[in-house]
Amino acid sequence: MTQTDIEKLQKLLEIKKLEQPSEFYFESVVSSFHRRIDAHQAEAGWLNKIIGIFDFSPRMQAVYATGIACIIAIGIFTAQNVDHRKNTSKTPLLASQKANFVNDSTDQLYKAQNADNIRELILASNVMADADPVKTSYVLDVQPVSYENGLSF
Amino acid sequence: MPESQESSENPIPVSSPKTLSEMNDIELVALVKDGKTNAYDELINRYKGKIYSTIYNMTSNHEDTNDLMLEVFEKAYFSIEKFKGKSSFSTWIYQITKNHVINFCSRRKNQSDKNFSLNEIEMDDENRSVLKELVSPENTDRDVNINELQKNLNESLQKLSNEHRLTVVLHDVEGKTSGEIGAIMGCSEGTVRSRLHYARQQLQNSLKKYL
Numbered sequence: 598m599t600q601t602d603i604e605k606l607q608k609l610l611e612i613k614k615l616e617q618p619s620e621f622y623f624e625s626v627v628s629s630f631h632r633r634i635d636a637h638q639a640e641a642g643w644l645n646k647i648i649g650i651f652d653f654s655p656r657m658q659a660v661y662a663t664g665i666a667c668i669i670a671i672g673i674f675t676a677q678n679v680d681h682r683k684n685t686s687k688t689p690l691l692a693s694q695k696a697n698f699v700n701d702s703t704d705q706l707y708k709a710q711n712a713d714n715i716r717e718l719i720l721a722s723n724v725m726a727d728a729d730p731v732k733t734s735y736v737l738d739v740q741p742v743s744y745e746n747g748l749s750f
Numbered sequence: 751m752p753e754s755q756e757s758s759e760n761p762i763p764v765s766s767p768k769t770l771s772e773m774n775d776i777e778l779v780a781l782v783k784d785g786k787t788n789a790y791d792e793l794i795n796r797y798k799g800k801i802y803s804t805i806y807n808m809t810s811n812h813e814d815t816n817d818l819m820l821e822v823f824e825k826a827y828f829s830i831e832k833f834k835g836k837s838s839f840s841t842w843i844y845q846i847t848k849n850h851v852i853n854f855c856s857r858r859k860n861q862s863d864k865n866f867s868l869n870e871i872e873m874d875d876e877n878r879s880v881l882k883e884l885v886s887p888e889n890t891d892r893d894v895n896i897n898e899l900q901k902n903l904n905e906s907l908q909k910l911s912n913e914h915r916l917t918v919v920l921h922d923v924e925g926k927t928s929g930e931i932g933a934i935m936g937c938s939e940g941t942v943r944s945r946l947h948y949a950r951q952q953l954q955n956s957l958k959k960y961l
Contacts, residue, residue: 598951605961606950610922612896612903613807616869626798627791629816630823637824 775839807919808851810904811867822847844934852912906956914949
């Protein structure tokens with residue numbers, strides 16, 4: 598490509614410089630830009646505003662951190678209590694406790710009738726079954742034997 | 751009395767604060783970083799014509815150019831803190847423009863959706879004389895249809911790859927040097943010259959009948 602060819606091509610490309618938008622187009626660029634920025638900031642929403650508050654206020658950061666720590670501590674404490682109650686309920690009845698129930702069968706019957714859950718009902722029924730050998734006894738907290746997987750010998 | 755005489759003979763120069771239009775780009779960027787958005791308006795006013803021209807010559811579509819230009823200014827505004835002054839503001843905003851427009855053109859190429867929306871060439875007396883000069887003296891058809899020429903020119907530019915098109919636009923239309931283009935495109939001057947040579951050859955083949 599000779600220098601003359603390059604110059605001819607460059608002259609032709611000058612047409613591109615003459616392709617201009619309408620006269621007043623550039624006057625509205627700044628206002629269009631500000632509209633976009635305003636729309637962008639409005640879209641940011643409430644979550645960003647809250648995050649913004651924490652970004653600029655160390656006091657709010659401390660309050661937020663303390664609040665989260667309290668929620669976690671309460672959660673752990675509550676979870677431990679639930680586990681403790683579960684473990685206590687699984688403890689088998691002592692013989693002396695059973696004897697007390699047997700001695701007062703009316704009381705057992707009353708308990709069985711007013712049991713809040715199936716566990717209490719079974720326990721009360723079992724105590725009464727100890728006193729009466731004809732009655733059916735139920736087993737608690739024992740996994741049933743699987744006849745499909747367990748007998749593989 | 752002597753004091754007053756002295757003061758009238760050698761007045762202490764009063765440093766009046768610079769207006770935004772008197773400030774250079776770096777000073778304006780510092781003001782924007784301090785939260786003065788009107789300083790950014792001044793930067794927009796300085797660069798809107800150049801950025802528009804670059805994007806328009808890359809896309810050949812006025813509507814796309816309008817959106818892309820506003821996106822470029824928005825992107826630059828939100829990342830102004832990242833501008834450390836290692837290069838000029840001009841190079842920095844051109845780099846953002848280059849990345850944005852090349853991404854757009856790549857997506858458009860995949861979608862095979864190239865719609866031209868060309869700006870009209872205003873045929874005032876000044877432009878008419880320029881256009882007469884543009885047509886080669888050897889070309890017998892002097893009354894060449896300018897609209898057809900404009901369309902063919904844009905089609906020929908669109909046939910080039912994004913990098914080749916941007917190089918030729920920045921050099922031959924915007925008048926930037928190879929060094930400036932290298933800084934904008936993140937390549938060496940040699941690569942710029944090589945791309946320019948290849949792009950011109952391609953354009954020469956496409957626009958043979960006008961040369």
